[in-house]
Amino acid sequence: MNEPITVLLVDDHAIVRQGIRAYLDTQPDIEVVGEAQTGAEAITLAQETAPDVVLMDLLMPDTDGVEATRALRRISPHSQVVILTSYHEDEHIFPAIKAGALSYLLKDIAPHELAEAVRRAARGEASIHPSVATRLVQEVRRPSHHPINPFAELSDREFEVLRLIAEGLDNATIAERLSISEKTVKSHVSNILGKLHLADRTQAAVFAWKEGIARSR
Numbered sequence: 539m540n541e542p543i544t545v546l547l548v549d550d551h552a553i554v555r556q557g558i559r560a561y562l563d564t565q566p567d568i569e570v571v572g573e574a575q576t577g578a579e580a581i582t583l584a585q586e587t588a589p590d591v592v593l594m595d596l597l598m599p600d601t602d603g604v605e606a607t608r609a610l611r612r613i614s615p616h617s618q619v620v621i622l623t624s625y626h627e628d629e630h631i632f633p634a635i636k637a638g639a640l641s642y643l644l645k646d647i648a649p650h651e652l653a654e655a656v657r658r659a660a661r662g663e664a665s666i667h668p669s670v671a672t673r674l675v676q677e678v679r680r681p682s683h684h685p686i687n688p689f690a691e692l693s694d695r696e697f698e699v700l701r702l703i704a705e706g707l708d709n710a711t712i713a714e715r716l717s718i719s720e721k722t723v724k725s726h727v728s729n730i731l732g733k734l735h736l737a738d739r740t741q742a743a744v745f746a747w748k749e750g751i752a753r754s755r
Contacts, residue, residue: 542569543660546589546617548580548606550598554645558593558622561649568656577601577609584614591659593652594639596623596630604633604731608738611638618659622652626669629732632677636737641665677735691733697751699726704743704752 545568547555555573562568571587574580578601584592592610596603607619620641621634631642640659643652644667655665666674692700695716702712709727713720727739736742746752 540567542567543591543656544569544571544587544589545656546570546572546574546580546583546587546592548574548577548592548598548603549595549622550575551595554595558652562653562656565653568653577603577606580606581609581613584610584617588614589617591656592617592619593622593656594619596621596625596634602728604630604637605738607634607639608637618662620655620659620665622647626667626673627732628673628735629729631670631673631732632735633728633731633737635674636735642670643667644670692730696726696730696733699723700730700742700746701752703727703730703739704746706743 545562547558547570549555549558552575555575559570559573562570571589572583574583576598580592580594581601594603594607594610598606601609603621603623607621610617610619618641619639620643621639622643622645623630624645626644634642640662641655641664643655643665647655647667658665698716699712702715707715709720709723713723716723727742730742731737734742734745736745743752
């Protein structure tokens with residue numbers, strides 16, 4: 539008999555984890571080896587268990603799903619990350635895929651479809667929700683000679699945040715500088731990464747300098 543597919547569940551809602559685990563435990567070829575309620579916990583457990591598949595929520599306290607995916611793929615390249623979320627906007631899709639997620643599913647998925655997505659991920663095969671697949675196809679079809687125009691995509695506040703990111707400031711310092719909450723800054727950062735199709739703050743800073751945003755608007 540083949541070894542079961544090992545799965546790590548990552549979601550900040552216990553009831554969601556319990557529901558998913560209850561179903562996956564009925565599958566003889568799948569074994570849940572751990573649960574995490576934050577991205578930081580997921581990274582620690584991934585180091586300990588090296589799961590075949592990680593079912594990853596996106597919005598969580600502490601380290602979010604995108605940051606956790608990036609770190610997890612670095613420390614456990616064998617593990618395939620399947621995003622399981624309620625969000626299908628660009629600011630969530632593109633950073634998650636660029637961070638290394640193999641699949642992107644929404645939480646309205648049927649239980650048997652989720653189990654099959656786990657099996658596919660273990661084989662290195664992607665599963666993408668239809669609405670997400672549409673956005674990915676549209677992005678691939680974007681003419682290469684029509685690059686993203688940050689002046690059209692970003693709001694004035696997002697420009698301010700991007701400029702401060704380029705200066706190397708962290709979220710707490712940006713919040714203090716702009717007299718807004720750190721949570722609001724984090725939302726702006728997520729929007730910036732999604733709208734500009736960037737993976738992380740470093741790419742955002744490089745983009746800002748290349749486009750001259752760090753110096754003027």
